[in-house]
Amino acid sequence: MNTQPFRIGDASKPYRSDMSVVDNCDSRIDRIPTTDSVQLNLAKIRAALWRNWLLFVTVLSSIVVIIAVPLFLVVRPTYEPVASVVIDPPGAETFSLDTEIPNSEAENYLTTQTAILKSDALAIYVIRQLRLDSNSEIVGKDALKIAGDNFNPGSGMKLTHLEELALDTVQRKLTVSLFRNSRLVEVRFASHDPELAALVTNALLNTFVDQNYQVRYSAITKSSEWLTKQLDDIRQKAEQSNQALADYESTIGFLDVDDKQNTLAQKMTDVSHQLSQAQADRIELGAYVDAIHKGNVDSVPELRNNELFHQLTEDYLESRAHLAEQSAVFGKNNPKVKKLENESEQLRASLVHGVEASYDSAKAREASMSLALQQMKGSINAQNEAMVKLNVLKREATANAELYNTLFTKVREAGISAASKSSNVRIVDYARVLNRPTRPNRSLYLTVAVFLGLLASSMLVLVKEAFDDKVRSEEDVKHLTGLPSLGIIPRIVPAVRRSRLHLSASADERQSLRFVADRPYSAESEAVHTLRTNILLAGSNKRPQLILVGSSGAQEGKTLIATNLAITLARHGRTCLIDADMRRPAIARVFGIPGTPGLSEILRGSHTVETTLTQSGLNGLSIIPAGERTPDVGELISSPLMQKLLETLSGRFEYLVIDSAPILPFSDARILSTLVDGVILVGRYGETTQHNLQEAASILKGINAPMLGVVLNGLEPLPSYYSDYKIYTAEAGGV
Secondary structure, three states: OOOOOOOOOOOOOHHHHHHHHHHHHHHHHHOOOHHHHHHHHHHHHHHHHHHOHHHHHHHHHHHHHHHHHHHHHOOOOEEOOEEEEEEOOOOOOOOOOOOOOOHHHHHHHHHHHHHHHOOHHHHHHHHHHHOHHHOHHHHOHHHHHHHOOOOOOOEOOEOOHHHHHHHHHHHHHEEEEEOOOOOEEEEEEOEOOHHHHHHHHHHHHHHHHHHHHHHHHHHHHHHHHHHHHHHHHHHHHHHHHHHHHHHHHHHHOOOOHHHHHHHHHHHHHHHHHHHHHHHHHHHHHHHHHHHHHOOOOOOOHHHHHOHHHHHHHHHHHHHHHHHHHHHHHHOOOOHHHHHHHHHHHHHHHHHHHHHHHHHHHHHHHHHHHHHHHHHHHHHHHHHHHHHHHHHHHHHHHHHHHHHHHHHHHHHHHHHHHHHHOOOOEEEEEOOOOOOOOOEOOHHHHHHHHHHHHHHHHHHHHHHHHHHOOEOOOHHHHHHHHOOOEEEEEEOOOOHHHHHHOOOOOOHHHHHHHOHHHHOOOOHHHHHHHHHHHHHHHHOOOOOOOEEEEEEOOOOOOHHHHHHHHHHHHHOOOOEEEEEOOOOOOOHHHHHOOOOOOOHHHHHHOOOOHHHHOEEOOOOOEEEEOOOOOOOOHHHHHOOHHHHHHHHHHHHHOOEEEEEOOOOOOOOHHHHHHOOOOEEEEEEEOOOOEHHHHHHHHHHHHHOOOOEEEEEEEEEOOOOHHHHHHHHHHHHOOOO
16 A cells, blocks of 8 residues: 555656656557568558448449449440451562562561551442441441432442441451561451451451452563563574574584684694703703814713714714824824724714704704794684684573573463462451450459459548548557557447436446446456456556546546446455546446435545445445535645545555546546556547547646556457457356
8 A cells, every 4th residue: 555645746656657667668669560560550451441341332332333334234245356367578479470578678568568458448348348338337327317228339439428437437446456576467347246347357358368469460460471572582582692603603614612722722732842842952952062062072961861872972982092092102193093083083073963963953843843833823813713702602692592591481480370379468367256245344344343442442441541530449549649558448338328327327227337247258348357457467566556547538438447447456355436527427327326425525524434435236346426516626636635535545445446537628637647556548449539549648648647558448349359258258158
């Protein structure tokens, strides 16, 4: 028990140091992990959607109905079959007179062909072929009624009014698209009639292919006619050139100049070689003659190599040696020596004569070879001139023959190409009659409608919640006040009954408020037990004895919380419940006891605690009612008698629970908060505004009130853990 005197505004009470509980709670909130924050936000969104489920369902249903009704009742289904065609560049056909265009121009060619598929001329041809100007879906029923039986088609590019309408419709509903990086073109025609859509699409495609073939066939025919005329001229030129070649060959006397020219050239080469050899022999023999005239017979090695000259030379040298020997013995005038000299001179003369004869023969041979070479040169020049002219005639004849063969091949190819009907346009897929409409895709639109409905209704609920400043969760309590949440109390009584509580409460209504005693295993009773446990564990030094229960405004459930908290505490120790809301007392009605005398009489000094203390009928719980209503409540609450009363009751009871007037409009709770060990701030789910709750908490913090935390009252829907517990206790038979 607190034995220190109580003074208004006293900040030295032992429990005042326990504000660290609030600070610890703030620090824990700041340290909430990001995943927890996400879970909290998702829980708030889920709770908001549950609270506004009617608005959510209404908006969702409205959007789905708004989209679905026209989708099924107004919008007609449209069928748009797809046909595809491959357009190759010119020259890619099996038989073609054209050369394939380069890749740089292929894209332009495909673009041109795509534009032709969308051309008016092609569309007009199909309109007249299928008589689309008389189709009500194409031109409209009104236009057909106005036209009557006049369905005469136009001529050429001059169109009738119905054809104008049909052309506009066909061009508007026709789609031609080129596949990127390919030669595939897709053609679509949209219509409410699936057979008509397929018919028009295929007719357009067939007409395009036929016209493409007709244009190509016409070009081939004209080319073939021109080539045929040119072929006759080339044939005549070829015949003339061949005749000229044959005449010239007869004139020159041989048919193949090349072989003759090769033989003559070979002979000329041989003669030239022999001339060179004769010149070399002449020069060599001339050198030999000079050497012999100088007496240097030994210095001519080639003579020794010649059989005849070699024998003459040996005989000459031998006679000279024998002459020298005889001259030395007999002298120069000896007849024998003279004879030897004559023989030696004859041998020398024979040797010189033989060399000179060979030298003359070499000179003659050189002259003969030179003359023969000059004659051959004349012949080869004549043959070269004949060869040049012959080659010219041959080239001309060959060129004319090749040109003729080329043109003849082209003519034959043109004929084959025209007969084969090959084309560079190839239909891949024809349009088929669709069993299902292309659009609208009702499943997709309904899915989108549901998605938009969910999005719009969710956004509307969240916007509504954003403008809703009511307290709706424990997270709101912690965020606004910075105080811990001591618990949540499920909704007990409807609002209409709460408004009648202070006027005329029946016995059943009073019992419904004392649910801890009357329904001990209910979810709300368990919530109050949890509140009691949190309060007793809230103090770090000691458990609070004097507990003040207050709220920011009226009808937020402070009396309900104070009453059932006191009943719960009475089970663990003697408890006194004090009704300090003398402006609008309610506890006496809840317990069905007299309202006077009470607290107001004690504070005026007309009664004592013993005369006002009333038993509640529940074990361990005593009550001091509010007493007679008086306008000077503030003066009575702040009087020293209030401090003395609390001091007296603290000595007699283990717990004191005080129900006070609202905090914002009155000062009663502010004064009492300085006299107690702990203050419980009560807020009502969905009714207490965030501003009022925050303002009340700020006021109490400003005067250093020992705040225990906040209780959120009247929560709906009931949390799942309370619901599960309630089912469990019911199945257990209330045990």
